[in-house]
Amino acid sequence: MLKRYIVHIDLDSFFVSVERLFNPALVGKPVIIGGSAERGVVAACSYEARQYGIHSAMPSRQAAQLCPHAIFIRGTYERYADASRKVTRIIHDAVPLYQKTSVDEFYIDLTGMDRYYDPYQMATELRQRVIHETGLPISFGMASGKTVAKMATNKAKPNGQLWVKHGEEKAFMAPFNISTIPMLGEKTCQKLYGYGIEKISDLQRVDVRFLESLLGKWGRAIWEKAQGIDDSEIIPHSDRKSISTEHTFDADTANKRTLETLLISMTEELAFKLRSENKLSACLAIKIRYANFETHTLQEKIPYTSAEHILIPAIKKLLKQAWNQHRPIRLIGVKLSQLCSGNYQINLFEDSEEQIKLYRAMDDINFKYGNKTICRAAGMEIEQRNFNPFHPGK
Template sequence: MHLQRHIVHIDLDSFFVSVERKFDSSLIGKPIIIGGSADRGVVASCSYEARKFGVHSAMPTRQAIKLCPHAILIRGTHGRYSEASREVTEIIHNTVPLYQKSSIDEFYIDLTGMDRFYNCYQFASELRQKVIKQTGLPISFGMASGKTVAKMATNQAKPNGQLLIEHGCEKEFLAPLSISKIPGLGESTAKKLYMYGIEKIGDLQKVNIKFLESVFGKAGTFIYNRAHGIDEAEIIPHSDRKSISTEHTFHTNISDKHTLETILVSMTEELASKLRRENKVSSCMAIKIRYANFDTHTQQQKIPLTAAEHILIPGIKNLLGKAWNQHRPIRLIGVRLSDLCTGSYQINLFEDNEERIRLYQAMDNINFRFGDKTVCRAAGMEIGTRNFNPFLKG
C-alpha cells in the first residue's frame, strides 16, 4: 500500500529583516532594505513594507531606493543571521525525525508515517509556535503531499501564516494561481506558455502532456507534473557532507611565504567554486601545516556563512600567519572549509556589489563548462592544478 506523504515546507519570513528587528524594535512596521552601498550594492532582503513599492532581492540598491526613497537601508550582519539560522535548525533537529535544510531560512520536513500517532498538521502547527516562541522570528509553513505544493502553500500563507493542502485537493489549490508561482519554472518557459494563452495553472492543467513535451522536450513532463501537484522528490536528510578540503605535499620543503600564499589562494578558489556549484556555504575555515619532521599544526576560525573567495582568501592568509613559525620549512599545506550548510551565494549579497556578483557567476559558468581552473585569479595561475590533488571529505 502506498503511504500518504505529509511534507511540510517551513520558511522564515523576510529572514534578514526579522533578525534585525529582533535587535532593534524601532524597525518594526517600517520599510527596510538590507543590502550593499547605495551606489553599487545589491538588495539582499527587504521587508513587506518595502516590497509594496516593487523592491525585491538581487535588485541594485540604487534602484530600490528610487522605488522606496523613505526606506531604511541596513548593511546587514552576517554573524546574526548565521546564529539565528542555527537556533531554528536546532529546534527542528530536536523535534522532527527527517528534515532537509534547503537554505539559511528554509526547511522541508517529512512527517510521512507519523499520522498513525499524531495529527501531522497539528504537530507542524506546534513546531511553528515553538520556533516563534523560542526565537522571536515570524515563520510560515505549508503542508501537502509533496515538496512543490508544500512550498507554494507556504508562499500563499505568508506573511506569518500556515496552510494545509489536503490530499486530493492539490489541483484545486493550484488552479487559480499564476504559472509564475511554480518553483523552478524559468522566465523564458513562462513567456512561451503566455504566448499560447496559458497564464494560470488551471489553464496548464487542461493542456495535453504530449503538447508540452513537443514544445519543451523533457521539461514538458516536469511542467505537467508540477501543474497537477505531482512531486515524488524525496527529503534529503540534513546529515550531508560537513566539510570540503584539499592539501598539497611539496617535493622539496618550502619556506617562501609568496609560494605558500600562491598555493593557498589557488586551493581556496577551487574549494569556494565547488561550494558554489553544490549550492553550499561554509562557516568555518582551517589550514593545516606539516613541517619537515612531520610535526603537524592546524589553525581554524569561525566565519560568517560564505562561499566567496574575496572573504575566504584574506582569512586563510591570516591563518597562515598565525599557524606558521616562519623559521621552519613546510612539507605539506592544506585548506579545509567546514560546518557546511545548503545556501546560495545570495546570502552574501549585502556586502557585495553588482560587478563582483557578475564576476563570480561568470567564473563559475566558465569553470563549470570547461573544467575547474579554466579561469582564476592571477595569483592562482602561478601553479597548475597538476601540482596537488584535491580530495573531498565525507
C-alpha cells in the same frame, strides 16, 4: 499507499526579523539588509520595503531611489547563523525526518505520523514553539509533496500557515502564474508565455507531449508539478559538514608567494565545489605542517558564503597568523566547514551586481568546459606549472 504529509517551513524576512530582535525600533519600517544606499545590492528586505517594489539582488542605489526613507543595515552574519542554529535544533528535536535547504528554510516529512498524531497539529505546534523560543516569525505550508507545500508557504506568508489537503492540489495551484512554480526559471516562463501559457491552469490543460517536444524531459517534470505530482524525497539533514584539501610539497618551502598562490588555487577549487553543490560555508580553516611534522590549524568564522573574493583574503590572513615565516612548510591545507544548503543570494551582503554576474558567468563556463577553464591569475599560474594540489598522493 501511505498519504504523504510534507511540510515546508520558511522564516519570514529572516535577516530583517533577526535584526528586529536586537532593535525593536525597526519593526514596521522599510528595512534593507546589505550594503548601503550608495553601493552593493539588496540581500533581504522587509515587507514594508517590498511594497515599494524592492526585492533581493536589486542594486542598493535603485532601492534607495524607490524608497528614500528606507533604513539600510549592512548585516550581522553571526546573528543570522546563531538564529538558524537555534531553529534547526528545535526542528531536530521535534520531528523524525527533515531537510535544511538554506539558513532559513526547511522541509519536514511527517508521512506515517497520521497513525498516531494529527500532522497538521504537529506542524502547528512546531511553528508555535519556534516563535515562542526564538521570537522569529515563521510560516509553513503542508501538502502531499514539496512543490505544493512550498507554494502553500508562499501563500500563507507573512507569519501564517496553510494545509492543501490531498486531492486539492490542482485546484489550489490553478489560479497562480506559472512563475510561482518552484525551480521554473524566467527563460522557461518566457518561452511558455509565447504559447499563451500563463497560468498553472493553462499548464494543467496542455498535452504533456507538447511540453516534452518544447522542453525535453524537463517538459514532463513541469507538467507533473502543475498537476500537483511531486514524489521527490526529503533528504535527511545528515550530509557532510565540511570539505577540505591539502598538499604535501616535494621539498619544504618558505616561499610566501608559492604558499599564497597555492592557497588561492585550493580555495577557488573548494568555492567552486560549494557553488556546484548549492552549499555555503560559515567557517574557514588553514592547516600547516612543518618539516618535523609539527602541525598547526587555525580557523575563523566567516559570513555564509561560497565566493572567492570573501574566502581568499580570509585564507591569506590565516596564513599570516598561523605561519612562523622562519620555518619551511611541508604540508598546507584548506578546510571549509559549517556547511549548509543555500544559493548565491546570501553572499549579496558584500557583493556588487557586477560581482554576482561575474561569478555566474565563470561558473557557467567551468560547468560546461570543466573546472579551472577560467580562474584567477594565481590559480592559472598553478595550472601552468602542472602543479595539481588535488591529485591523490600529492
